[in-house]
Amino acid sequence: MTTSATPPSRSVGNQQPPKVQRRDNVLTELYRSALGKKYLMAISGLVLMAYVLIHMIGNFKLFEGEASLNEYAIWLRELGEPLIPEYGAIWATRVILILAFGVHIIAAAQLTRMNQISRGRSRYAERHYAAVDFAGRTMRWTGVIVGLFVIYHLADLTWGVQAVNPEWEYLEVYNNVVASFANPVSAAVYIVANAALGVHLYHGAWSLFQSMGWNSPRFNHWRRWFAIGFALLIAVGNISMPVAVQLGLVG
Amino acid sequence: MDLTLRIWRQPHHDAPGDFVRYQVTDVPREASFLEMLDLLNEQLMARNEEPVVFESDCREGICGTCGVMIDGRPHGPWQNTATCQLHMRAYRDGDEITVEPWRAAGFPVIKDLAVDRSAFDRIIEAGGYISTPTGAAPDANMIPVDKATADRAFEAAACIGCGACVAACPNGAAQLFAGAKVAQLNMLPQGQPERYQRATEVVDTMEAFFGSCTNHGECQAACPKDISVDVIAWLNRDYRKAKLSGARAS
Numbered sequence: 165m166t167t168s169a170t171p172p173s174r175s176v177g178n179q180q181p182p183k184v185q186r187r188d189n190v191l192t193e194l195y196r197s198a199l200g201k202k203y204l205m206a207i208s209g210l211v212l213m214a215y216v217l218i219h220m221i222g223n224f225k226l227f228e229g230e231a232s233l234n235e236y237a238i239w240l241r242e243l244g245e246p247l248i249p250e251y252g253a254i255w256a257t258r259v260i261l262i263l264a265f266g267v268h269i270i271a272a273a274q275l276t277r278m279n280q281i282s283r284g285r286s287r288y289a290e291r292h293y294a295a296v297d298f299a300g301r302t303m304r305w306t307g308v309i310v311g312l313f314v315i316y317h318l319a320d321l322t323w324g325v326q327a328v329n330p331e332w333e334y335l336e337v338y339n340n341v342v343a344s345f346a347n348p349v350s351a352a353v354y355i356v357a358n359a360a361l362g363v364h365l366y367h368g369a370w371s372l373f374q375s376m377g378w379n380s381p382r383f384n385h386w387r388r389w390f391a392i393g394f395a396l397l398i399a400v401g402n403i404s405m406p407v408a409v410q411l412g413l414v415g
Numbered sequence: 416m417d418l419t420l421r422i423w424r425q426p427h428h429d430a431p432g433d434f435v436r437y438q439v440t441d442v443p444r445e446a447s448f449l450e451m452l453d454l455l456n457e458q459l460m461a462r463n464e465e466p467v468v469f470e471s472d473c474r475e476g477i478c479g480t481c482g483v484m485i486d487g488r489p490h491g492p493w494q495n496t497a498t499c500q501l502h503m504r505a506y507r508d509g510d511e512i513t514v515e516p517w518r519a520a521g522f523p524v525i526k527d528l529a530v531d532r533s534a535f536d537r538i539i540e541a542g543g544y545i546s547t548p549t550g551a552a553p554d555a556n557m558i559p560v561d562k563a564t565a566d567r568a569f570e571a572a573a574c575i576g577c578g579a580c581v582a583a584c585p586n587g588a589a590q591l592f593a594g595a596k597v598a599q600l601n602m603l604p605q606g607q608p609e610r611y612q613r614a615t616e617v618v619d620t621m622e623a624f625f626g627s628c629t630n631h632g633e634c635q636a637a638c639p640k641d642i643s644v645d646v647i648a649w650l651n652r653d654y655r656k657a658k659l660s661g662a663r664a665s
């Protein structure tokens with residue numbers, strides 16, 4: 165190996181990492197490291213994945229008709245009563261989701277910034293990538309698409325913003341969903357966003373094992389299949405709903 | 416065969432670099448890529464031009480000194496082959512070949528194709544070793560290691576520290592190198608006493624120079640020793656355990 169002609173720009177030398185400081189607050193120390201941020205990406209991603217799955221399964225009640233979906237909505241609202249007040253479970257979920265989204269997005273933005281610096285300013289004149297796939301390359305974009313879609317989705321069905329869903333009425337869950345999906349523009353938004361989500365999950369659901377260091381020769385080959393299966397399940401499942409309304413099978 | 420080389424020339428670290436085209440003539444098919452560069456330098460010196468700086472040492476694929484980016488592929492077109500083991504039969508008369516140095520913030524260019532990889536030395540100093548009392552060499556097989564573990568540790572130990580993983584990574588990350596060095600020792604009984612300290616120090620040092628992994632797998636594809644990204648998961652696991660057990664202890 166060569167001797168340093170120029171000292172590395174960010175020198176660490178031989179100093180020992182400050183152990184005392186680490187004992188002071190291990191979690192902040194951990195978050196400061198890129199790997200700590202990767203763990204948070206993985207865990208918040210896992211939380212969001214669990215939510216997306218449960219959310220989709222619940223929403224399949226759309227196929228059972230108006231009464232079924234609306235009853236499910238009331239059940240969610242009253243979940244845990246009388247121990248938990250009305251809307252308690254829903255708000256608890258919302259808080260968890262906001263935290264998970266926040267962590268996922270902030271860590272992603274910080275890691276992106278760090279990696280742009282580590283990559284350096286000079287670029288290869290020629291570069292043939294051998295392994296990276298479409299999903300891996302587009303994580304930031306599929307992430308942004310899904311993030312923007314979440315805002316649209318909330319405006320459409322949770323907040324009932326007039327400009328987005330003019331027919332929206334409080335508690336008329338089934339009618340609101342059908343009104344949204346019957347609009348071809350809105351249906352297209354759902355389809356595109358969920359396709360992007362599927363692509364995002366294909367890379368993310370595999371990466372999280374790698375980031376957390378959950379690997380073993382016994383199940384390593386299953387990780388790829390899990391990611392493919394999960395991504396397909398979510399994308400196809402979610403897209404089936406606007407498609408069913410568009411085809412007149414529901415509504 | 417006669418070839419056109421498009422080579423990155425850069426006088427020193429802070430100077431701007433650029434590509435220069437050279438003709439190299441009468442290259443034998445059996446020459447290695449480095450011998451072809453030697454030939455170019457002889458022809459340049461005969462014309463009183465400055466030879467191209469590139470690095471090599473063993474020229475048998477075991478030292479890791481020789482890596483350069485060849486036509487956009489670390490170590491060139493052959494799989495699992497270091498630049499010195501790439502041979503000119505991979506090319507045809509009249510080909511143009513682009514040769515560039517590794518490009519990453521952690522590997523500043525020293526001159527032309529030579530980069531400063533001393534950041535790897537810092538990582539090795541941080542944890543790429545075991546502390547053992549010296550004395551008479553212990554008997555072979557005194558510490559039992561099962562075959563599967565020995566094989567996996569050996570695969571990780573095949574790392575020659577060439578830096579192709581960093582060069583290939585879109586994030587300039589050194590996870591494959593650091594993972595190989597940590598996994599090689601942490602898989603074996605001899606590495607256990609310093610296992611978690613090793614993971615922590617290696618990761619902290621690595622992150623001072625290099626980026627972080629986004630699981631693209633370019634490093635694995637570029638590695639001349641075919642090291643698997645599984646070693647990255649090892650590194651990630653041991654670092655997590657080290658930090659969290661630290662958290663519990665406090």
Ligand code: FES
Nearest residue numbers: 474478479481499
């Ligand atoms: S010169 Fe030693 S690996 Fe190529």
